[in-house]
Amino acid sequence: MYTRKNLIRDAGLVIPGAIALTMLGSKFAFADDGDFESPLDVLNYALTLEYLEAEFYRQGNDAGLLTGKAAEYFATIQTDEETHVMTLQDTIASLGGAAVPAPMVDFGESFASEESYLETAYTFENLGVQAYLGAAPSLFQEKELLTAAASIFGVEARHAAIIGVLQNKPAEGGVYQGALETALARADVLEAASPFIVSAETL
Amino acid sequence: MHETNEPLGADSGRAARVRRSSQMFGGKPVLQFRTETSRRGFIAGAALVGVGATFVAFNRNDPRAFADAGGDIDILNYALTLEYLEAEFYTQGISGNVLTDERELELVSPIRDHEQAHVDGISQLITDLGGTPVESPTFMFPEGTFTDRDVFLETASMFEELGVQAYHGQVALISDVQILGTAAAIAGVESRHAAVVADLIGGAPFPAPFEANLPVEDVLAAAGQFIES
Numbered sequence: 001m002y003t004r005k006n007l008i009r010d011a012g013l014v015i016p017g018a019i020a021l022t023m024l025g026s027k028f029a030f031a032d033d034g035d036f037e038s039p040l041d042v043l044n045y046a047l048t049l050e051y052l053e054a055e056f057y058r059q060g061n062d063a064g065l066l067t068g069k070a071a072e073y074f075a076t077i078q079t080d081e082e083t084h085v086m087t088l089q090d091t092i093a094s095l096g097g098a099a100v101p102a103p104m105v106d107f108g109e110s111f112a113s114e115e116s117y118l119e120t121a122y123t124f125e126n127l128g129v130q131a132y133l134g135a136a137p138s139l140f141q142e143k144e145l146l147t148a149a150a151s152i153f154g155v156e157a158r159h160a161a162i163i164g165v166l167q168n169k170p171a172e173g174g175v176y177q178g179a180l181e182t183a184l185a186r187a188d189v190l191e192a193a194s195p196f197i198v199s200a201e202t203l
Numbered sequence: 204m205h206e207t208n209e210p211l212g213a214d215s216g217r218a219a220r221v222r223r224s225s226q227m228f229g230g231k232p233v234l235q236f237r238t239e240t241s242r243r244g245f246i247a248g249a250a251l252v253g254v255g256a257t258f259v260a261f262n263r264n265d266p267r268a269f270a271d272a273g274g275d276i277d278i279l280n281y282a283l284t285l286e287y288l289e290a291e292f293y294t295q296g297i298s299g300n301v302l303t304d305e306r307e308l309e310l311v312s313p314i315r316d317h318e319q320a321h322v323d324g325i326s327q328l329i330t331d332l333g334g335t336p337v338e339s340p341t342f343m344f345p346e347g348t349f350t351d352r353d354v355f356l357e358t359a360s361m362f363e364e365l366g367v368q369a370y371h372g373q374v375a376l377i378s379d380v381q382i383l384g385t386a387a388a389i390a391g392v393e394s395r396h397a398a399v400v401a402d403l404i405g406g407a408p409f410p411a412p413f414e415a416n417l418p419v420e421d422v423l424a425a426a427g428q429f430i431e432s
Contacts, residue, residue: 083412143375154414157391158398172313179320181391
């Protein structure tokens with residue numbers, strides 16, 4: 001059965017388990033030149049993903065599926081994502097832009113069990129890592145925004161790894177995705193996220 | 204010399220890192236993470252004052268921040284030096300069987316492989332760009348580093364957090380977009396390592412909502428105590 005959850009999971013799994021080092025210095029799957037109109041467009045794209053994550057953890061943590069260390073870690077992850085939302089909103093406003101409103105979301109059966117919650121979280125975090133890396137070149141001329149986006153990207157990578165640990169996933173290909181993170185272009189990220197987004201202004 | 208690119212603009216984060224650095228300088232590296240209470244306090248403060256405003260203001264048009272780029276090859280050789288240190292550290296630890304727990308070994312062994320892959324990849328990249336990769340320094344690790352699991356993992360945690368901060372300190376200084384992409388792709392993996400090792404030692408895998416960064420001189424001062432020649 002091809003449920004919403006499976007859709008996003010499969011899309012997230014374009015991540016190769018091991019990345020050949022020949023990729024160093026070669027072309028990444030960065031954003032296409034036409035992917036973003038402006039730095040503000042990139043920030044609103046990031047904001048949309050952060051809205052999605054923040055709301056996902058709010059609902060998931062409220063569902064009380066986790067206990068112990070997992071619950072503690074997820075509380076922190078939720079706060080991190082909320083901080084990213086507020087920071088991006090503030091940054092957009094500081095630049096004279098308009099922050100997009102939060103999309104309407106539907107997480108389907110993600111909160112049916114601890115397992116499904118963790119697996120969807122794992123997918124979101126790895127998708128977030130790929131999205132930020134994919135968008136980085138579009139902020140290349142804006143060094144302060146680039147540094148800021150990178151600082152969020154690293155934290156998403158931390159989340160992704162620890163959720164993999166909580167799931168007892170294999171180290172390589174589960175907790176880690178090889179020696180290099182991989183990038184994903186905007187269209188692919190949005191396709192992966194789309195099963196959870198009912199409607200959104202910028203998508 | 205350039206200013207630390209400080210995306211957090213928060214005293215608590217800076218204080219935590221200063222504490223951490225002073226402990227590294229003390230000889231025996233013991234990583235001190237921020238407490239959860241201070242972390243929550245910082246986040247509340249950040250929401251009020253607006254971290255984003257800081258992002259925009261922290262070094263726009265500040266020539267000091269970017270004046271010493273020194274070229275991408277210099278940055279890559281700087282990264283290579285840190286990767287040599289990490290690769291050697293993990294190679295010695297794992298070959299010395301300092302880790303006996305099966306899951307710990309499974310989680311840390313790929314870190315060694317990644318660091319070695321970073322060494323090889325960055326060396327090749329420097330060569331491809333027409334530069335000369337620096338030679339590996341000779342490293343010296345304190346007594347007990349490879350015989351005591353706790354010391355090993357605490358040292359690993361310090362190296363990983365240092366590596367993350369080193370890469371993030373260079374993001375704004377890299378002049379070629381492809382090299383930026385490569386450095387970022389490595390930095391993300393270092394973040395994963397940092398989180399996993401922190402979890403293994405009961406530390407904080409997510410010490411803050413944003414990665415911190417450090418300028419070259421601070422990183423080399425911290426790493427220098429492990430460099431014999």
